[in-house]
Structures are given as C-alpha cells and as structure tokens.
Amino acid sequence: MIRLVLADDEPAIRAGVRAILTSDPEIEVVAEAADGREAVETVRRYRPDVALLDIGMPRLDGLAAAAELRRAVPDTAVVILTVFGHDAYIARALADGASGFLLKSGDPRELTAAVHAVRGGAAYLSPAVAHRVITELRDDGMGRRAAARERAGRLTDREREVLALLGTGQSNTQIARALHLVEGTVKGHVSAILEHLGAANRVEAAIVAYEAGLVEGAS
Template identity: 70%
Template sequence: MIRVLLADDEAMIRAGVAAILSADPGIEVVAQAEDGRDAVEQVRRTRPDVALLDIRMPHLDGLEAGAEIRRLVPETAVIILTTFGEDAYIARALGDGASGFLLKSGDPRELMAAVRAVAGGAAFLSPKIAQRVIEQLPSDRLARTAAARERITALTDREREVLALVGSGLSNADIAGRLFVVEGTVKAYVSSILSRLDAKNRVQAAIIAYEAGLVTG
C-alpha cells in the first residue's frame, strides 16, 4: 500500500484529489494538511511514501515545504500538484529534489501514475510540464532532436511505441490496456527502454520521446 500525505489550502480540492487517489486500491491517503507548516509536521509524524503538495499555501508554501520534507524525511518522495506551471516554479521544485510536478488541469490518471512512479523511486512530470522542461534545455534544438532520434534507433518498434506512451504520461497499467498486454510485459519493456537509452527514469525517457518527435502537443 502506497501511503500519501495530501496538502492543499482548499478543502474542496483536497476532497477531490483524495477521492481520485482512493479509487486506486493500492493508494491510501493517510494524512491531510491545509498549510505547508502542518504538512511538514505531519510528514515527520506519519512518514508517508509520497507527499502531494500544492504550491500556494499559507505559512509555508509547497515549494518550501517540499524542500524541508526532503531535508528532514528524505525517504518521502515529493510531488508538486498545482494550477501554476511557471518555469521558475518547475525549476525550483525539481532543484529542491521534488520527484514529480503535475498540473491540476491534467488527467486524473496522471495523478495516480505519478504517485505510483515516485513511490517506486522513479520521477514523473505531466506531459505539458515535460515539454516546458525540454523547451528550456540549453543547446541547439536541432542537434538535440537528431541525437534523440539516433538514440531511439536502438529500440524495437514495440519499444518505441511504449516509449511514446510513457512520454504521454501513461502509467504501466494504462499502456498495458492500450497494447492489450499484461502489466508485467510493459514493465519489462520500460526496463529495457531505460537501459537501451541509458535513461535514469521515466522523466528522462519522456524527454527523449519528445525530442525524437514521438510525442507532440
């Protein structure tokens, strides 16, 4: 069971996100907080696997709370869930050790996929955020595109298909449903893809998928 702390200063948002997460039998919301300071204290007390934090909260914002959680309880992974996708927020959150960054306007399936990914030691960015990160990467775009396309030549056709779905933010379960295979098969594909691409996690794989043109929009 993946144990989650949820922090947001709006009660209706907390209730909605909690309802989405509760639909997954493998995820349990063990604590909720309405401000960043309380979120840090509850993480210290309950030691959840994942802390899901809004950015704009009183007393301590989600970015500050996330950095403090990573310092005090490094085994708890941090996901930033927010309406705001400004580049400065993204860079700061990831720089402070957050494992995920999601927009509230995203597909609810992204939320569950992100929680599962970061709880397993991986990282997860919503597709829109991944694209923003790519746009901010240094160096020549054409050169990066050419390099990414060269890297994916090491993949089989099926692996490229799976990589495109990873880049679209789909979970292993969603990919299995799309491809009509069991989830274990998808896990094997993803593991092979990461190895062949020399990518550390799904975020890096997603970036390669975007740069190679496997994912658009």
C-alpha cells in the same frame, strides 16, 4: 499499499483529490494538511511513501515544504500539484527535490499515475510540464548539451546505460529488468550517478540524460 499525505489549503480541493486517489485500491491517504508547515510536520510524523503538496499554501509554500522534506524525510517522494505552470516554479520544484510536478488542470488519471511512478523510484511530469522542459532544453543551444555530455562522461559505461533508461522515466524495477540486474544493484548505480553528476534527484539526472543525447530521440 502506497501511503500518502495530501496537503492543500482548500478543503474542496483536498476532498476532490482524495476521491481520485482513493479510487485506486493501492493508494491510502493516511493524513491531510491545510498548510505547508502542517504538511512538513505531518509527513515527519507518518513517514508516508508519497507527499502530494499544493504550491500556494499559507505559512510555508509547497516548494519550501518540498525542500525541507528532502532534508528531513528523504525517503518520502514529493509531488507538487498546482494551478501554476510557470517555468520558475517548475525549475525550483525540481531543484528542491520534488519527484513529480502536476497541473490541477490536467487529466485526473495523472494523479494516480504520478503516485505510482514516484513510489517506484521514477520521476513524473505532467505532459504539459514535460513539453515545456523539453522545449527549453532544445532552445538552449549547444552550451547545455556540451556540459551535459561532459558530466555524463564521468560515468562508467554501465552507469550511462542506467542513466539513459532513467532519462525515459523508468523505475529501478524496470531498469533492473531491462539490463538483467538485481534491483539493489540498480539502486547503487542510481546513487552513484546522482553523486557523480551533482544532481539533486532523478529528475535532474533525467534532464542531463536528455541533454547529453543518451535518450533515444534527443538531440
């Protein structure tokens, strides 16, 4: 069972999102919060597997709450849910430790898919957000790609293999299966990769993998 805390300042939105989430028998909404400060306190109290946070909440916005939760409850994966798809919001969410970023205008099925993905140790961006991130990488020229290749060059051959699969959004379980490794070994490799790359989370590492050309189809 995936335990989740849902935070949004609009009761109607919370009710709708809760209905979608609880239609999946493997997801349990253990608590709700109506503002960012309450969300942080609730997550610290319940220690859920996943926290689903709206950006535009009073007292503390969802991005600031995500940053605080990254420090206080690092084992809880954070997914940002918002009507805003601006690049600045996406970049800040990923930098602040969010594992997922969803648009409220997206397919409702993305909600449950994202929760399962981040619970399994993967990252999840809604297709519209992923397209924007990839487009930005493609348009940013050789500088970022060269820097990413230099960073990836710090890794061992095995770590680069793990990073390449991480870049496709695979979970630790899927990576372990693909490389015929024990899942605990994969977790150790992922921790080492984040440290060597100076990446805050799996999403940042996945971006490095894409920029460095480790992901099939990347340039």
